[in-house]
Amino acid sequence: MFSQICLTNILFSEISLTNVLFSKVCLTNILFSEISLTNVLFSKVCLTNILFSKISLTNILFSFRCVDA
Structure with missing residues (x-):
């Protein structure tokens, strides 16, 4: 369940980078x-x-935590 949330945040971080x-x-x-x-x-x-980019930066950092987990 948590890995599914992480996957969405990783995809969301790609959008946030733009x-x-x-x-x-x-x-x-x-x-x-x-x-x-x-x-x-x-x-x-x-x-x-x-x-929005400030919020997305936190999602990028959160996605790295998800990958580590």
Whole structure:
């Protein structure tokens, strides 16, 4: 039962890695949003991805524990 939860977290960590990389792009858009109004709206989405990437980093660490177990 616990190994099934771990497998889902390992798969979820692969998705979260893309969000961590995407948050780097979002950070540049937040700085760029001072110039562009459309990027201000886009930076709101980016902020949620930055917050989500912090949660996903914990899932990556948790998935390593699952592999060790």
